[in-house]
Amino acid sequence: MVNKSEVGIVLMNLGSPDSTSVPDVKRYLMEFLMDKRVIDYSWLMRKLLVGGVIVPRRAPKSAEAYQSIWWEEGSPLIVLTKQLQKAVQHDMEVPVEIAMRYGNPTPEAAYDKLLQDNPNLKEVILLPLYPHYAMSSYETAAEYAKEIYRKKKYKFKLSVIPPFYDEPDYINAIAESMRPYLQHENDYDYVLFSYHGVPVRHIKKGDITGKHCLQVNDCCHVKSPAHEFCYRHQVTITAELVAEKLGLPKDKWGISFQSRLGKEEWIQPYTAARFEQLPQEGKKKLLVVCPAFVSDCLETLEEIAVEGKHSFISSGGDSFTMIPCLNVHPLWVKAIVKYCSQIIAD
Structure with a gap:
């Protein structure tokens, strides 16, 4: 069994543009829509479709939409994920970081932060914040996090929590x-x-x-x-x-x-x-x-x-x-703590 002092947790969400500016929204949409698990055409077809048609048309409208819901602290999704991180951290004895599938912070940044705080890190528990399995949501997040893990040749074990749609x-x-x-x-x-x-x-x-x-x-x-x-x-x-x-x-x-x-x-x-x-x-x-x-x-x-x-x-x-999403509902925080604690106990 891994000692609790050698474990870290990463909560992984979808992501958001860095700002509501059209260039930042374009950059975000390009990363998102060029994902082969979101639009599963050939790379060339995706490039022509996404870069030549979808993003140039969609980015200005999306930027306006983001402006309409943006909070003073930043992107609602990022702000809420940070609040969730803080709530989970309050109830866990192990460090908790967040990562996004698209945009910032990246899984690499989350892994490195955990290692920086604990050079003896033996295991990272990854929780993709997607209740249901879909190629364009849970799968792409989990596989992206695994890909970075392999490329960077991290020494710790990476454990991924499966979809929890019926938990x-x-x-x-x-x-x-x-x-x-x-x-x-x-x-x-x-x-x-x-x-x-x-x-x-x-x-x-x-x-x-x-x-x-x-x-x-x-x-x-x-x-x-x-x-x-x-x-x-x-x-x-x-x-x-x-x-x-x-x-x-x-x-x-x-x-x-x-x-x-x-x-x-x-x-x-x-x-x-x-x-x-x-x-x-x-x-x-x-x-x-x-x-x-x-x-x-x-x-x-x-x-x-x-x-x-x-x-x-x-x-x-x-x-x-x-009805608002779960966000930082106490029972949702409790569920996450339970899922992660079960992996640590095993």
């Missing part, structure tokens, strides 16, 4: 963070679990059996080895477990997928479409929760709380509430 502590944290908004049944007509979307092609590509995902009726509920790497299955299970824990009636909640990029088919239903449809279905008081994001960021604070609310109200809705 009781995570489910309980989500449910309890939602509960204050559900005190009175008349306060809401519907709860929408909005997850970040992925292309249908990614779901099929990640199917290790080659014959299950989106090929078998009700594939998310038919047991299969494919589920270990299936984002669609995992987000479905998260929503069902949370809804069950909260006692939500089946007709008062649903799942949708946001942040679609490009023209190809992504997994459905689309969140943007549901915002327009729900008022027509008589669901005019809406609660939205985004369990795929553990920290509030552009996709929640602007895409959901601003754009989504405007779309829903404009379509005939009466009230719209986005």
Whole structure:
């Protein structure tokens, strides 16, 4: 067993531009969208598409969007991840650092900081802050951190915590963070679990059996080895477990997928479409929760709380509430401490 004094922890999140300036946003988007696990085309095709079309068009609009949600202390995602680091550190006897998949701080900076503080470091526990496995989220973060670990030839052991989409502590944290908004049944007509979307092609590509995902009726509920790497299955299970824990009636909640990029088919239903449809279905008081994001960021604070609310109200809705992400909820901090402590104990 490794001594606690020889262990360090890295909490790894998505990342953010260094500022809201167009050049910084361009730099961030280039790194993000050139990731072969985000847009899985050939390098040349990605370069032409991302560098020649997407980023030049998207960067100015994205910079405006970031400006609308930027905090005085900086990027909400970075600020909240630092707050999470501080909260976890308070309850852990081992040093805790943070890293981002894109932008700063890098995994290398986190590893080096841990080594600087403890030259006798024997093990680093990496927790990618993605509850669900997807090629473009959990996988790219974990593999990037591993790649840097190998390239720099660090001597410590790197242990990576797997996705925790169905872990009781995570489910309980989500449910309890939602509960204050559900005190009175008349306060809401519907709860929408909005997850970040992925292309249908990614779901099929990640199917290790080659014959299950989106090929078998009700594939998310038919047991299969494919589920270990299936984002669609995992987000479905998260929503069902949370809804069950909260006692939500089946007709008062649903799942949708946001942040679609490009023209190809992504997994459905689309969140943007549901915002327009729900008022027509008589669901005019809406609660939205985004369990795929553990920290509030552009996709929640602007895409959901601003754009989504405007779309829903404009379509005939009466009230719209986005439930904050877990951020530094005490039960979420407790869950992280438990996950990391279990690795240390082993």
